[in-house]
Amino acid sequence: MTTGATAPALPPLAARMADIESFYAMEIMREATALEAAGASILYLCVGEPDFTAPAAVMDAADAAARRGETHYTVALGIEPLRQAIAGFYRTRYGFALSADRVAVTAGASGALLIAFGTMVNPGDEWLMPDPTYPCNRRFVSLYGGTTRLVPCGPENGYQLTPELVRRHWGPRTRGVMIASPSNPTGTTVAPDAMRGIHAAVREHGGALLVDEIYHGLTYDRDAAGRFVEERTALELGEDVFVVNSFSKYFHMTGWRLGWLVAPPSHHKAVEKLAQNLFICPPTIAQHAALTCFTPDSLAIYEARRAEFAARRDYLVGALRSLGFGIPQVPQGAFYVYADVSRFSSDSFAFCFDLLKGAGVAITPGRDFGDAGAAAHVRFTYTVDMDSLAEVVRRLHNYLNR
Ligand SMILES: Cc1ncc(COP(=O)(O)O)c(C=O)c1O
Structure with a gap:
């Protein structure tokens, strides 16, 4: 069996690769899946895609x-x-x-x-x-x-x-x-x-x-x-x-x-x-x-799901605000809430890891999206059902008041 252990040296990576960063959200995901494999219950509010699938x-x-x-x-x-x-x-x-x-x-x-x-x-x-x-x-x-x-x-x-x-x-x-x-x-x-x-x-x-x-x-x-x-x-x-x-x-x-x-x-x-x-x-x-x-049938399904997202947004924004997260303006759309966590931490990246370990809630640190407000912000994704959102809020409450 060959192992390929002595591969010849290749030219260095293209210089442009130095500018291309990994998603920090993936580091949270990696940690979250490791904790889950070890038996922890994790709620994923870090994935930027709908939980629904295409209609039948x-x-x-x-x-x-x-x-x-x-x-x-x-x-x-x-x-x-x-x-x-x-x-x-x-x-x-x-x-x-x-x-x-x-x-x-x-x-x-x-x-x-x-x-x-x-x-x-x-x-x-x-x-x-x-x-x-x-x-x-x-x-x-x-x-x-x-x-x-x-x-x-x-x-x-x-x-x-x-x-x-x-x-x-x-x-x-x-x-x-x-x-x-x-x-x-x-x-x-x-x-x-x-x-x-x-x-x-x-x-x-x-x-x-x-x-x-x-x-x-x-x-x-x-x-x-x-x-x-x-x-x-x-x-x-x-x-x-x-x-x-x-x-x-x-x-x-x-x-x-x-x-x-x-x-x-x-x-x-x-x-x-x-x-x-x-x-x-x-x-x-x-x-x-x-x-x-x-088709009219498919569009009716999408509109019903849109109403479901609207309800999730309303619930999550209200709950996060009452827990002390800074959300100056109700986000009009998508399935994200960009929340200011400076009341809890001066380092949103550390906050995300700590929240994951302490409460089993996976969210995305602001630094994935830029520099300016990165250390003060996190992104919540409401692509989970209402029961899961309620559980997220319960865990956040316990974590922040521990
Ligand atoms: C703002 C924005 N643009 C583009 C994309 C890429 O989407 P697509 O799956 O259509 O390539 C995403 C995916 O999350 C997004 O959030």
Whole structure:
């Protein structure tokens, strides 16, 4: 038997790897699973994906597609019926007329971001993003030789960029702004007026605006009649806006690896070429199954689950506040609560480990999402059922009053 023990030395890792950090959440996960294996009861509030799965009809459609042999490559931008269905969704949900020609189906929002930044970022370019932000965004820019300027965003602006902040931080090498609304890790949104102002500020500088709408459909404000208020898509600001979205969150299909990118017509050919070269095509079976996401029955299921997330948010925010966590603004969406723990600790990373060991509750430290408020904040994910949330709150209460 050979062991491969004397492998020859390889060239050193590419220099860019020095900028790419692991998720600290994974360190919490590693510790949590070790404690669980040793018999501890752990509640996981650190995973950024819905606990629900795709509806049965979507799974049946995947099964049928596989059996029909829909398992070959498709065209790089995705099958035409799915591009049409996504465009149709913009018409019914947002009242926005989107041509299917502008839709590129991708391997998740991650694939969309890799392609979008690939068409825009030159070495040395700088992009503005809020701090805190979803960590992978910075990696996409750095993979293409660009840099990210993280702009500290506090609770006064819902931890989001404003037109004023964009103007103030725009530098000679800045080429664009990326925003997620609702955001990971804060669940907060950028109001339509502020988004319009940011777009105007970006245009003044001849830059690009990329908006991640992956948590659309998971917002919980209601109108006077008790219906969820629909978001506005940043696409309505103009053809120059890039929007990414995904089947991962509202449609509960994280592992199916399907999302989409709507790019300006000027970038369409570049998007197609990159999609061909990087991915060949998005996952075929998932594409066929996703057609079933837009039926009235499936949409009714998603809306019922949205109501469930809304109830969880309301419960968790109220309970955390009464335990002393700082949550200055109720997060409008996603399934995250970004909470200030400075009343309990000056080191949120240590707080997370201590909470895990002392109470069996796994949450994510702020340092995964930036620098500015990192030591003071943690992220709770409410992707567990109400009974589990109640147990989390009970454990937190005992832990904080021990
Ligand atoms: C803000 C944000 N954008 C993009 C992604 C990537 O999602 P996908 O599964 O569609 O690649 C995530 C995943 O957590 C996210 O939170």
